[in-house]
Amino acid sequence: MGKAYRANNIQVLEGLDAIRARPGMYIGSTGQRGLHHLLWELVDNAIDEAANGFATEISVTLHEDNSVTVEDNGRGIPVDMHEALKMPGVQVVFTQLHAGGKFNNENYNYSGGLHGVGASVVNALSRWLEVEVRREGRLYRQRFESRYDPQLKKVVAGKPVTPLEDIGKAEGTGTKIRFRPDERVFEDIRMNFDVIAKRLKELAYLNGGVIIRLCDERIKDGNNKRAFCYDGGLIDFVKYLNEDKNPIHPDIVYFEGEREGVYAQVAIQYTDSYTESIFSYVNNIPTTEGGTHETGFKSALTKVLNDYARKNGYLKEKDTNLAGEDFREGITAVISLKMHNVQFEGQTKTKLGNSEARTALESIVSEQFGHYIEQPSNGEIARIVIEKAIKAAKVREAARKAREIMRKKDSLEGASLVGKLASCTGRDPRLNELFIVEGDSAGGSAKQGRDRQFQAILPLRGKPLNVEKKRLDQVLSNEEFGTIITALSTGIGEDFNIDNLKYHKVIILSDADQDGAHIRAILLTFFFRYMKELITNGHLYIGLPPLYKVSNGTRVEYAYNDVELKQLIKKMGKKYTVQRYKGLGEMNPEQLWETTMDPKRRRIVQVTIEDAAEADRLVTILMGNKVEPRREYISTHANFNKTDFFQEMGV
Numbered sequence: 079m080g081k082a083y084r085a086n087n088i089q090v091l092e093g094l095d096a097i098r099a100r101p102g103m104y105i106g107s108t109g110q111r112g113l114h115h116l117l118w119e120l121v122d123n124a125i126d127e128a129a130n131g132f133a134t135e136i137s138v139t140l141h142e143d144n145s146v147t148v149e150d151n152g153r154g155i156p157v158d159m160h161e162a163l164k165m166p167g168v169q170v171v172f173t174q175l176h177a178g179g180k181f182n183n184e185n186y187n188y189s190g191g192l193h194g195v196g197a198s199v200v201n202a203l204s205r206w207l208e209v210e211v212r213r214e215g216r217l218y219r220q221r222f223e224s225r226y227d228p229q230l231k232k233v234v235a236g237k238p239v240t241p242l243e244d245i246g247k248a249e250g251t252g253t254k255i256r257f258r259p260d261e262r263v264f265e266d267i268r269m270n271f272d273v274i275a276k277r278l279k280e281l282a283y284l285n286g287g288v289i290i291r292l293c294d295e296r297i298k299d300g301n302n303k304r305a306f307c308y309d310g311g312l313i314d315f316v317k318y319l320n321e322d323k324n325p326i327h328p329d330i331v332y333f334e335g336e337r338e339g340v341y342a343q344v345a346i347q348y349t350d351s352y353t354e355s356i357f358s359y360v361n362n363i364p365t366t367e368g369g370t371h372e373t374g375f376k377s378a379l380t381k382v383l384n385d386y387a388r389k390n391g392y393l394k395e396k397d398t399n400l401a402g403e404d405f406r407e408g409i410t411a412v413i414s415l416k417m418h419n420v421q422f423e424g425q426t427k428t429k430l431g432n433s434e435a436r437t438a439l440e441s442i443v444s445e446q447f448g449h450y451i452e453q454p455s456n457g458e459i460a461r462i463v464i465e466k467a468i469k470a471a472k473v474r475e476a477a478r479k480a481r482e483i484m485r486k487k488d489s490l491e492g493a494s495l496v497g498k499l500a501s502c503t504g505r506d507p508r509l510n511e512l513f514i515v516e517g518d519s520a521g522g523s524a525k526q527g528r529d530r531q532f533q534a535i536l537p538l539r540g541k542p543l544n545v546e547k548k549r550l551d552q553v554l555s556n557e558e559f560g561t562i563i564t565a566l567s568t569g570i571g572e573d574f575n576i577d578n579l580k581y582h583k584v585i586i587l588s589d590a591d592q593d594g595a596h597i598r599a600i601l602l603t604f605f606f607r608y609m610k611e612l613i614t615n616g617h618l619y620i621g622l623p624p625l626y627k628v629s630n631g632t633r634v635e636y637a638y639n640d641v642e643l644k645q646l647i648k649k650m651g652k653k654y655t656v657q658r659y660k661g662l663g664e665m666n667p668e669q670l671w672e673t674t675m676d677p678k679r680r681r682i683v684q685v686t687i688e689d690a691a692e693a694d695r696l697v698t699i700l701m702g703n704k705v706e707p708r709r710e711y712i713s714t715h716a717n718f719n720k721t722d723f724f725q726e727m728g729v
């Protein structure tokens with residue numbers, strides 16, 4: 079082995095060791111999320127190969143030993159010698175940080191900073207990794223391991239334990255990578271079938287025509303395989319999102335275009351719903367917080383439709399233009415961008431910041447959608463959309479008046495409008511908490527049991543209005559929601575301003591029964607539809623009350639689930655009594671404080687939106703007009719316990 083080679087090697091190993099020293103910097107965390115990032119990294123590379131027209135099929139296999147295989151039928155990673163590094167291309171890709179063609183440009187932030195960091199990161203954080211490449215009629219293989227070195231007294235990451243070997247003849251081309259996440263790095267190395275299936279399905283929609291397979295060999299009951307392939311791409315995505323809604327025109331509008339290095343695809347279909355469902359992606363990454371591309375899309379959509387409405391007599395000379403939000407009532411749209419030098423901003427780094435994306439979308443949508451709508455055969459769609467918007471504008475005006483009245487009432491009656499609200503004395507919103515409590519009796523206990531310095535209580539009487547079936551003006555004039563909106567001070571919908579939020583923790587507290595689950599679902603739907611930022615900024619929580627009280631004369635303890643109950647009973651000894659709480663109202667103020675409100679002892683779960691498109695679909699199914707899909711959904715997801723419920727809802 080020559081001197082130069084050794085020198086090279088040392089440098090390489092230091093690179094991978096740096097990844098192991100700070101995994102969080104490369105994959106975000108060493109929990110479930112970070113673990114799955116390893117897989118996304120490899121899937122991204124394969125998708126890239128497919129998106130560029132070199133691969134048609136990608137498969138992911140979860141093995142019994144928790145290793146994972148990602149295979150594609152692309153060109154295969156190059157096997158020839160890298161001149162400067164004096165090692166085969168394959169070895170470069172797996173041992174050099176940021177190696178590989180797509181990382182040559184430092185600013186080419188392909189995927190938002192967390193994944194897209196290179197196959198070398200996967201190697202560094204794996205116990206072992208094996209790669210097979212089929213190219214030019216031959217099969218090649220190389221293996222890497224992360225082993226403990228007793229001399230160095232540490233694990234040396236991702237070291238090649240074989241050279242790249244020519245195994246023999248082979249047909250076709252492609253890359254197959256199998257890796258075992260290292261249990262010395264990750265809290266748990268078991269990947270989640272549902273999480274992976276959901277993301278692969280999304281990728282199949284975003285990359286129309288690519289066949290993506292998933293097989294979980296750890297599942298033995300037969301239902302362990304999925305295959306996704308959507309020749310219609312975004313068109314099929316919109317169809318899927320609207321499956322349980324009522325479209326008001328049969329054809330899905332689709333167009334694509336490229337400007338200033340931004341390639342954009344857009345699919346649109348309107349339904350009779352009152353909500354706006356726009357989902358955008360940049361390089362296959364969801365931009366949940368929107369950004370410049372959505373802004374450009376919206377402004378062009380508004381302009382094209384206003385121009386058309388005026389030209390075709392829907393708007394008279396004296397009429398003012400319709401507002402953007404009017405043209406977006408009932409819209410379902412997916413926007414997918416491919417571009418370089420992506421800048422992500424916002425609280426959760428899911429907001430696109432590139433200004434060229436705004437101008438590109440403005441230009442593409444104006445031209446293509448303008449052209450589409452001008453076709454005489456599309457006059458019917460134009461009429462339907464514009465008439466819906468005119469109706470929406472009228473309702474918006476009514477809602478504005480309702481809001482006006484509420485504001486006046488507000489300033490006149492001050493706190494008495496929120497008469498039911500027991501506010502707190504502290505004035506720092508960052509420290510303050512608002513409990514939205516089911517029922518007057520629980521509300522009463524909460525008011526007495528709380529720490530009034532930072533905890534405010536808002537009791538809800540009966541079931542609130544199901545907002546999914548209502549228009550904004552009806553939501554605003556509803557007493558329960560009116561009170562919540564006033565208490566939070568943020569405004570709602572387009573007026574929503576997170577800076578005015580009076581309580582940085584908003585905690586929903588409902589009973590652990592069917593009714594409580596329904597009330598919680600309605601409240602989640604309300605926040606999801608009208609105050610999404612409350613969720614994306616991490617302010618919304620669900621409080622978990624205990625299910626059982628166990629006492630044995632001397633001690634009283636609480637159990638929050640059946641497993642805990644069993645453990646408690648064991649601990650308590652022979653003589654004990656168990657009380658099952660049927661509702662929050664059964665607890666006295668002290669008990670409610672101890673079990674559910676005291677920050678030191680309570681259990682609360684933060685509500686998050688992992689996948690906005692899926693969350694939207696589920697909210698529609700669970701809260702919308704169509705009864706059949708809901709029945710079906712509930713019967714196929716029979717295990718409807720509390721925690722499952724909001725996981726299932728996707729929020």
Ligand code: 0RA
Binds near residue numbers: 155156178179
């Ligand atoms: C660099 C160059 C070439 C292919 C790839 C990378 C490649 C990487 C991965 C990772 C997973 N699957 C992949 N497939 C291909 C092409 C070199 C050439 O043939 O010209």
